[in-house]
Structure formats: C-alpha cells, structure tokens
C-alpha cells in the first residue's frame with residue numbers, strides 16, 4: 095500500500111518536447127492536482143493571496159500556489175496547521191501547493207541571521223529570543239503545512255558573493271539535503287526538491303548538480319539566481335543547469351516571474367516559476383501589460399476610459415475602466431483586489447499561450463512574435479538575443 | 491419612481507414596493523428595504539464578481555458625496571455614476587453625508603454645507619449639488635440638507651439646520667422638476683429637527699405636501715460607528731411624533747449605523763428603508779454577525795469578535811446554518827489567522843458573511859411582516875440585546 099502511494103504521489107510527464115529549443119510541456123501529477131507545465135506559481139505568503147478567494151484563483155486558472163514556510167511557521171504555526179489537517183484544509187485550497195524552506199526569507203528578512211553547519215541562527219522578530227532553523231525543523235514545519243512539493247533548506251548566498259563562500263554554501267546545501275531527506279516524514283504525499291547552488295561559477299554549479307543527481311528526488315530547483323547578477327550571467331547559469339539536470343524531472347527556477355524572463359527561460363528548459371511581483375505590484379497600483387506595467391496612480395489615467403488591457407478577458411478588464419481604477423487605486427482595498435486579479439490573469443494567460451505553442455510545435459515562432467510585440471522597434475536586450483540564439487531562435 | 495404601501499395605519503410595521511425605476515424598469519424592491527453601502531463606488535472590500543456571488547439579486551446601492559464628489563469631473567464623460575463605477579445593473583441612491591464616517595461638525599455658512607473628502611473640506615451649495623446630481627443621475631436622491639444635529643444640539647443650531655434645509659429643498663426641487671434627466675428620478679425631502687419635537691413638526695409641515703417620493707428622517711446623529719450606541723428609547727418619541735405627522739403613502743428612510751435592535755423598532759414604527767453601514771462597520775471591527783440566527787447554539791450572541799485568541803483553533807464556521815460563501819468554506823480559525831497576519835482576505839470573508847447575514851435579516855423581516863408574526867420575531871431577536879438595553 096505504502097509503495098502504491100509512493101508511486102502516485104508524484105509523476106512528471108512531458109507530452110511535447112520542442113524540437114528546436116529546450117522547451118517542453120507536460121504535467122506534474124501530485125496528490126492534490128495535475129499541474130500543467132510550464133507553470134507560474136503565484137505567491138500566497140501567509141495562507142492567502144492578496145485578498146483573493148481560492149475560488150477566484152481557480153477561476154483565474156491557478157493550478158499551484160506557493161506558501162512561505164517562515165511566515166506560516168510563525169503564524170498560525172505548526173500546532174494549528176496540524177490540528178487543521180494542513181494548509182490545504184486550513185485555507186480551503188484544493189489544488190497543488192508548494193512551500194519554500196524558510197531559509198531565503200530568514201536571510202533576506204532578518205539582518206541578524208547567522209549561518210552555521212547546524213542551521214540558520216536568528217533572533218525572533220517577536221521576542222528577540224535566539225532561534226535556530228535547521229534542515230530538520232524546516233521539513234518538520236513543511237510536513238505540518240502539507241504542501242505537495244516542499245523545498246530543502248539551502249545555504250543561501252547572494253549571487254555576487256566571493257567564490258570560497260559560494261563553494262562552502264554549495265557543499266553545505268548538499269549536506270543539508272541529506273538531513274532534509276532523513277527528516278522527511280511524509281514522502282508518500284510530499285516531494286522534496288533539492289536546490290542547485292554554485293553561484294555564477296560553472297564548475298561549482300556542475301558539481302552541485304552532480305551531487306544532487308545522486309539523491310532520490312522528484313524534481314530540482316535552480317537557486318542562487320535572480321539576486322542582482324547581470325542578465326547575461328543569469329541566462330548562462332540557467333542554460334548550463336538545465337543542460338545537465340535530468341531531462342525527465344521538472345526544473346523550478348526560483349524567484350523568476352517577469353514575462354520576458356518566463357518566455358526566455360522556458361526556451362532554456364525551465365518548467366516552474368514563482369514570483370511575488372504580480373501581486374506585490376498590484377498593491378502599489380500597477381497593472382501588468384505586455385510592454386511592462388501601467389502605474390494607475392498616474393494622473394494621465396484619470397480620463398482614460400479604456401480597460402487596463404483591451405485584449406485581456408479577466409473580470410477586471412471586462413468590468414472596470416482605467417479612469418475609475420485611478421480614482422480608487424491605493425485607497426480602496428477593492429482596487430488592490432481587481433489589480434491582483436488582472437495581474438494573475440496576465441501571468442496565467444502568458445503561461446497558457448506558452449504551453450499551447452509548445453504543444454502545437456511552434457514555440458520558436460511564438461517567442462519571435464512575443465519579443466517583437468514587446469520590442470516593436472527591435473531594440474532587443476542583448477541577453478535575450480544571446481540566450482535565445484543559444485537555443486536556436488533568431489529574433490525577427 | 492413609485493412607492494406603494496398597503497398599510498395606512500400610522501406607526502406600524504409595513505410592507506411596500508419601490509418600482510418604476512426609470513433607468514431599470516424591470517426591477518422593483520420590497521420594503522423594508524436594505525440599501526447596500528458603497529464608498530467611492532465600491533462595496534468595501536468586495537470587487538464586483540465577489541459581490542455578485544454574495545448576492546445574485548440586484549441590490550439597491552447607496553453612495554454619498556464625501557467619497558464621490560471629486561469624481562464628478564470624470565463621470566461627466568460617462569452616462570452616469572453607475573456606469574463609471576461599473577455597477578450599471580444596480581439602482582443607486584445618492585445621499586449627502588457618508589453614514590459610515592463620523593461627520594465633522596461646524597463649518598457652517600448660510601448658503602452651503604461642508605462635505606469632507608480625502609483632500610479636505612468641500613463647500614457645497616444647492617447649485618453645485620444639483621450640477622453633481624445631474625452628472626451622477628442617481629435613481630433616487632435627497633435634496634441638499636443640513637443634518638448636522640444630534641441629541642446635544644442647541645435650539646439655535648436646530649433652527650439653522652431647518653431653515654437651511656427648507657431653503658435648499660426649494661432650490662433643489664425647482665431644478666429637479668426643470669431637469670429632463672432628473673424629473674423622473676426619485677426625489678426625497680429631508681426631515682430635520684434634532685431631538686426637538688416642535689422643530690420636527692415645523693419641518694414636516696413645510697415638506698409634507700410636496701410632490702415627492704418620500705422623506706429621509708435626518709439630523710438624529712452625526713454618522714459613523716457611534717450611531718450603533720443610540721438606544722431606541724432615546725429617539726422613540728421623535729420618530730413616533732414625526733411618523734404620525736408624515737403622509738402614510740410616502741417612503742421613509744433612516745440612514746446610519748443603527749444597531750439591529752433599533753432597526754427592528756424603527757421598522758415596527760413604519761420606517762421603510764435602511765442601509766448596510768452596520769455590517770460594514772462590524773467588519774472593520776473584526777466582528778462576525780450572528781444576531782439574526784435563531785437555529786444554532788450561539789443563540790445568545792449578537793456577534794463574535796474573531797480577533798480573539800480563543801478562535802485560533804476553532805475549526806467551525808462562523809455560523810453552521812449560514813449559507814454564505816464564507817461559512818460554507820472557511821473556519822473561524824482561518825479568519826482569525828488572516829486577522830492576525832493582517833491579510834486583506836480577512837475583511838473580504840467577514841464582509842461576505844456580514845452583508846449576507848444582513849440581507850437575510852431583511853428578507854426574514856419582510857416574511858414575518860407578511861405572515862403577521864413580526865412581533866414574535868422582533869421579541870426573539872431583541873432578547874439577545876436585552877442584557878445590554
């Protein structure tokens with residue numbers, strides 16, 4: 095029986111592989127849902143997504159959302175989550191969930207975090223007491239949350255850190271993965287993804303992948319990027335990593351979610367993304383469009399009778415005009431909700447187009463058309479030209 | 491717009507129908523009616539698709555000047571307010587002050603009143619007001635009035651309020667009948683006079699034979715959450731006296747954050763229309779309403795305050811017999827968590843439940859009046875309040 099469960103707790107199927115680029119489309123079958131890939135995962139930090147009902151998220155086509163272990167471990171805490179029967183039940187979300195390890199949050203949120211072999215040491219922001227997040231503790235909390243996909247605790251270093259520290263972090267990340275796998279109590283229903291580290295060093299990244307490949311896991315996260323490195327370094331690291339990761343397992347590129355990045359990285363063979371940007375930017379009054387974003391606080395929208403995006407079919411664009419949104423933006427909570435709806439719809443539509451064009455074996459053409467739409471004057475950023483050329487796409 | 495009411499006895503609970511809404515001729519509304527409170531054109535915390543899910547019926551909406559006045563120059567480019575805020579399927583009632591915001595007192599001039607927007611004080615005279623009304627084109631509205639009185643107002647302030655309101659009424663009425671876009675809209679007169687019976691009588695005498703849809707009984711409070719603390723006994727004589735004098739075939743409206751027990755008493759005296767400020771204010775206080783539930787074990791409670799720690803592991807819905815989207819899908823523990831971490835979804839879920847609860851309350855009231863069982867229902871609900879009253 096246990097074996098049976100194990101077999102079905104995670105499968106990844108690639109239905110179509112792009113014959114020209116490294117892009118692929120398929121689905122990840124986890125306990126709660128069959129998630130189509132490539133997929134974008136909106137971030138619902140504390141067990142809710144910026145005021146949207148799970149029902150709205152379903153209508154928007156969200157198949158998997160991300161929760162933050164650091165926040166959920168603090169509040170409501172493992173005890174309540176255990177009593178509730180996990181986060182799915184607690185927040186009434188019936189599709190897939192992924193949780194991060196809490197490590198990144200801790201290092202980026204808490205100035206005083208100190209990393210030792212044991213784990214991440216920090217002072218509690220609530221009472222100042224000394225706390226320690228170990229790989230074991232991270233998995234314990236993630237087991238309480240009960241997400242379908244969970245992350246190992248990794249040794250997070252900034253992508254521009256000096257080599258010796260990057261090297262230390264890479265090896266430590268592997269050691270921590272082994273501790274996570276041992277501590278994991280629900281392998282039948284939750285899959286741990288290890289995190290590829292190694293900064294911007296090809297040799298260290300390759301070594302990291304080689305080590306992680308020897309462990310029994312269902313997918314891989316690409317970490318340590320999207321932290322201020324140049325876009326040229328960024329795409330090269332993604333390209334290198336997807337080249338050496340096993341083809342039959344999903345690849346999750348952490349913290350990436352800007353539209354052109356999604357289009358490029360999908361061509362480089364990435365299957366999963368997450369980013370707080372679409373929902374965070376909504377809070378500040380910004381709406382995503384193909385060429386960037388509209389800041390609806392600007393007075394030029396006060397007389398604009400058009401919807402945010404005439405080609406968008408979301409309830410916001412079908413309902414509200416820019417002039418009215420300008421009046422309520424950052425004043426009424428409703429404005430935040432309707433912008434979040436649009437921004438999530440924007441991401442979901444993009445991913446759907448991406449999947450469809452891969453399925454129909456026309457992804458290179460899709461990428462060419464997409465980039466021309468975003469850069470009508472063909473002033474393509476160099477990194478995009480180079481990254482796409484590496485996977486045999488020449489821009490128009 | 492037309493109002494018909496069958497009962498003509500003064501000071502009894504009555505049923506009526508609001509119909510012939512010029513812009514939305516297929517809609518009609520039974521009274522006692524609940525107007526749904528909006529601010530800046532939004533039902534607070536709810537976007538339109540969530541509101542549609544909460545109430546498939548086309549509720550009658552309420553908007554007020556403080557949050558909307560400065561939008562007028564943009565609304566001008568649209569057909570009307572309701573189109574601008576994308577709520578065109580819903581009828582709209584426009585009132586002067588915001589019933590959910592405590593109105594700043596003072597700043598009186600003889601020919602204008604003050605309205606406080608986010609950008610500060612705005613002075614409005616009847617002409618400016620009617621210009622805005624012509625742009626907004628509400629389906630029902632009241633003439634500009636001075637309602638800046640309450641229990642503690644001086645005789646002098648009350649007299650000023652009445653004189654101004656009478657004067658404003660004449661000016662607004664004249665523009666109303668002359669305006670092609672407004673003449674078929676529901677037009678209401680204010681009844682001012684604070685807690686002073688003679689003053690109320692004077693105001694009613696002036697207004698009672700005007701060719702209008704009905705009256706707003708105004709000037710009893712200065713809006714905001716404090717209105718819920720007014721005991722019915724304090725206003726009973728004023729309301730009774732006023733309703734006895736007002737023509738029985740006209741609509742009577744009382745706006746503000748009245749507590750449900752007072753609403754039942756006011757309905758019992760023949761007031762026809764209220765608004766949903768109370769469930770909104772309760773949402774802001776993190777309270778979930780239970781007062782009209784008569785089937786669960788929480789029978790004695792008027793509401794629960796979900797910010798209390800005792801709900802952290804309470805995995806039951808706010809009310810087991812409630813059919814709202816919140817109670818069908820979420821637990822008190824989850825809402826408590828959302829409140830703790832200051833997630834906006836807390837207010838969304840509370841608002842869905844509270845507004846649903848209040849809409850159902852009004853439905854139940856109408857059924858009981860129709861069935862002749864209103865007194866029993868009223869007593870049952872008010873017993874929950876007897877500890878306090």
Ligand SMILES: [Zn+2]
Pocket residue numbers: 402403406407408409410411412435436437439
């Ligand atoms: Zn949209």
Ligand SMILES: [Zn+2]
Pocket residue numbers: 808809812813814815816817818842843844846
């Ligand atoms: Zn409910």
